[in-house]
Amino acid sequence: MTLTDTLxxxxxxxxxxLEALFLLAGFFLFIxxxxxxxxxxxxAMQENVAITQKAEMDARMADIMKAQAEMAGRMQxxxxxxxxxxxxxxxxxSERMDTMSHRMGQNLTESTKSTHENLKALGERLAIIxxxxxxxxxLSSQVVELQNVLANKxxxxxxxxxxxxxxxxxxxxIGAYGFQETLSNNKKPDCLIFMPNEAPSLVIDAKFPLEAWxxxxxxxxxxxxxxxxxxxxxxxxxxxxxxxxxxxIHGETQDTAFxxxxxxxxxxxxxxxxxxxxxxxxxxxxxIVSPSLLMLSIQVVQSVLxxxxxxxxxxxxxxxxxxxxxxxxxxxKRVENxxxxxxQASGDIKDxxxxxxxxxxxxxxxxxxxxxxxxxxxxxxxxxxxxxDLLL
Numbered sequence: 001m002t003l004t005d006t007l008x009x010x011x012x013x014x015x016x017x018l019e020a021l022f023l024l025a026g027f028f029l030f031i032x033x034x035x036x037x038x039x040x041x042x043x044a045m046q047e048n049v050a051i052t053q054k055a056e057m058d059a060r061m062a063d064i065m066k067a068q069a070e071m072a073g074r075m076q077x078x079x080x081x082x083x084x085x086x087x088x089x090x091x092x093x094s095e096r097m098d099t100m101s102h103r104m105g106q107n108l109t110e111s112t113k114s115t116h117e118n119l120k121a122l123g124e125r126l127a128i129i130x131x132x133x134x135x136x137x138x139l140s141s142q143v144v145e146l147q148n149v150l151a152n153k154x155x156x157x158x159x160x161x162x163x164x165x166x167x168x169x170x171x172x173x174i175g176a177y178g179f180q181e182t183l184s185n186n187k188k189p190d191c192l193i194f195m196p197n198e199a200p201s202l203v204i205d206a207k208f209p210l211e212a213w214x215x216x217x218x219x220x221x222x223x224x225x226x227x228x229x230x231x232x233x234x235x236x237x238x239x240x241x242x243x244x245x246x247x248x249i250h251g252e253t254q255d256t257a258f259x260x261x262x263x264x265x266x267x268x269x270x271x272x273x274x275x276x277x278x279x280x281x282x283x284x285x286x287x288i289v290s291p292s293l294l295m296l297s298i299q300v301v302q303s304v305l306x307x308x309x310x311x312x313x314x315x316x317x318x319x320x321x322x323x324x325x326x327x328x329x330x331x332x333k334r335v336e337n338x339x340x341x342x343x344q345a346s347g348d349i350k351d352x353x354x355x356x357x358x359x360x361x362x363x364x365x366x367x368x369x370x371x372x373x374x375x376x377x378x379x380x381x382x383x384x385x386x387x388x389d390l391l392l
Contacts, residue, residue, distance in 0.1 A: 160262040161190055164206040167291060168193070171298035176305055183253070187246045193301055195254070196308035202301070203247040203257040204294070209235040213266060236270075236277050244284040256285045258297070264290050 168177050168191055181192045193202040212232035219225035240259065247257050259281065261267045267290035270277060281288055289297065 160206040163262050164260045189247050200254045202254045206260040240284050240286045243286050259288050
């Protein structure tokens with residue numbers, strides 16, 4: 001193929017290889033020129049941008065240098081102010097540290113003194129506690145002994161009997177009570193309270209059964225506790241019946257008897273958990289009493305006895321009042337007579353005062369008489385008048 005041969009057709013126009021090469025070379029030349037032009041334009045633009053940025057950079061550097069100079073001045077001023085403030089602060093801190101050191105010294109001294117006093121007081125309290133511990137130890141041994149006493153049925157009964165007797169002896173006079181007295185049925189209650197006006201005596205029983213109650217308190221499981229409660233109810237029921245059958249005698253004892261419980265805790269436990277026992281006791285005319293209730297009852301009996309003694313002495317008091325009224329009447333009469341005597345004596349004294357006054361006046365007149373007067377008649381008249389006055 002030669003350079004003049006047709007290579008292709010464009011719009012029905014044939015193009016040879018040579019024409020095609022020329023067209024291609026022109027196209028490449030055009031592209032090269034465009035590229036060179038754009039490169040020169042970009043370079044010029046970059047140079048302009050660089051010049052502008054350098055100018056801006058110089059302006060910014062100038063501003064930075066100016067701001068740096070101002071900052072340096074401000075830093076110098078701040079350093080001077082800070083140095084002055086630091087000296088003042090150091091001085092103030094030094095003064096405050098001295099004051100705090102002084103206060104801390106005083107506080108330490110006071111704290112040491114207070115600690116010493118507290119330690120001294122603590123030592124005294126420890127001594128008291130030690131003494132109390134000794135007393136508690138002794139009391140514990142006594143409680144153990146008391147438990148040993150209460151563990152025995154006979155000694156426990158003696159304990160209840162002794163406590164009941166102490167309450168009765170403290171509240172009533174001798175002769176108003178008796179212990180282990182024999183009734184008409186040959187039964188011997190723990191205590192009899194003798195009522196006034198030959199009224200029936202009041203019976204007090206101190207043999208309270210505690211075995212079942214202790215079993216209830218020391219039960220290890222619900223079954224044992226239930227069994228112990230049933231046994232406790234049976235024991236109490238039997239004891240109430242025994243008191244009612246043995247000690248309630250018509251005409252000899254009161255219609256009601258006391259069953260003494262030697263413990264307030266047992267008494268409260270019975271009232272709290274065994275209401276049926278309380279009702280059975282009321283129906284059987286047996287009153288369950290604790291030490292405090294027994295003491296209150298004894299005080300009521302004491303008041304009744306005191307009132308009875310006052311009634312027994314009422315006739316003596318009435319007789320003495322009658323005699324006292326007779327003495328008062330006699331005294332009134334004697335005072336009246338004495339008043340009459342005083343009135344009569346007062347009248348006599350008044351008459352005597354009148355007579356003495358007249359005598360005084362007549363004496364003054366006698367002194368005034370002139371014995372050199374020749375008239376004997378006047379002298380005789382004066383003497384006669386004086387004699388009459390004296391007679392009066």
